[in-house]
Amino acid sequence: MILSLPLWRFLSSSQVYLTSLLGLVAVIGDILVKYSQQHVYRAVFDNTTHAIIGGLSWLIVCLNYRDRNASNTLLEIIACTAISSLIDLDHFCMARSLSLKDATNLKHRPPLHATTIPLVATPILFSIAYLYNTHSLHRYSLIIFTAFFTHHTRDATRRGYWLYPFGSTPPIPYYCYVLITLFIPYLIYGMRSVFKAKRTEISVIDI
Numbered sequence: 026m027i028l029s030l031p032l033w034r035f036l037s038s039s040q041v042y043l044t045s046l047l048g049l050v051a052v053i054g055d056i057l058v059k060y061s062q063q064h065v066y067r068a069v070f071d072n073t074t075h076a077i078i079g080g081l082s083w084l085i086v087c088l089n090y091r092d093r094n095a096s097n098t099l100l101e102i103i104a105c106t107a108i109s110s111l112i113d114l115d116h117f118c119m120a121r122s123l124s125l126k127d128a129t130n131l132k133h134r135p136p137l138h139a140t141t142i143p144l145v146a147t148p149i150l151f152s153i154a155y156l157y158n159t160h161s162l163h164r165y166s167l168i169i170f171t172a173f174f175t176h177h178t179r180d181a182t183r184r185g186y187w188l189y190p191f192g193s194t195p196p197i198p199y200y201c202y203v204l205i206t207l208f209i210p211y212l213i214y215g216m217r218s219v220f221k222a223k224r225t226e227i228s229v230i231d232i
């Protein structure tokens with residue numbers, strides 16, 4: 026009886042496993058960063074954790090679309106992984122140096138760490154995708170949002186969300202970071218579903 030509930034149908038077993046893996050990566054990544062002696066290992070573990078969380082989150086989103094082309098899905102997961110990792114390059118750009126020490130000792134937070142960017146850019150890209158019915162733009166705007174939001178949520182445990190020009194929120198409690206990280210793929214799935222429903226409506230009207 027319980028197995029026939031819509032919630033259980035929505036959460037397939039692979040989603041449950043991958044969501045658990047997402048939580049494990051988030052926690053184990055931080056343990057590795059915390060106990061790494063050398064600065065360079067800390068930076069590598071930190072950035073790899075950002076990258077894996079981004080890629081895994083998009084994989085969970087894609088699991089809801091079983092009819093999707095496998096190579097497109099793989100490409101999107103690689104894109105989300107890469108963006109999640111590359112966001113930290115702005116540390117080096119702002120430091121104007123390739124030194125890890127300079128990049129991690131900035132006086133101000135670098136620009137790609139402003140959560141205002143995904144919060145403003147995503148609705149704009151969504152509106153353009155909706156107006157021109159461009160499905161790929163819609164998908165890639167969500168990939169970018171996933172990469173930025175997962176990255177900023179992880180950084181928010183140390184310095185809060187940076188809502189330029191209004192300032193930063195206080196650092197979020199660690200359990201909030203883990204819960205928000207687990208919730209992000211389902212938030213993205215919900216956003217995709219809304220757009221999908223709109224596309225169907227348009228098709229029906231057109232007929």
Ligand SMILES: [Zn+2]
Pocket residue numbers: 112113138176180
């Ligand atoms: Zn960062």
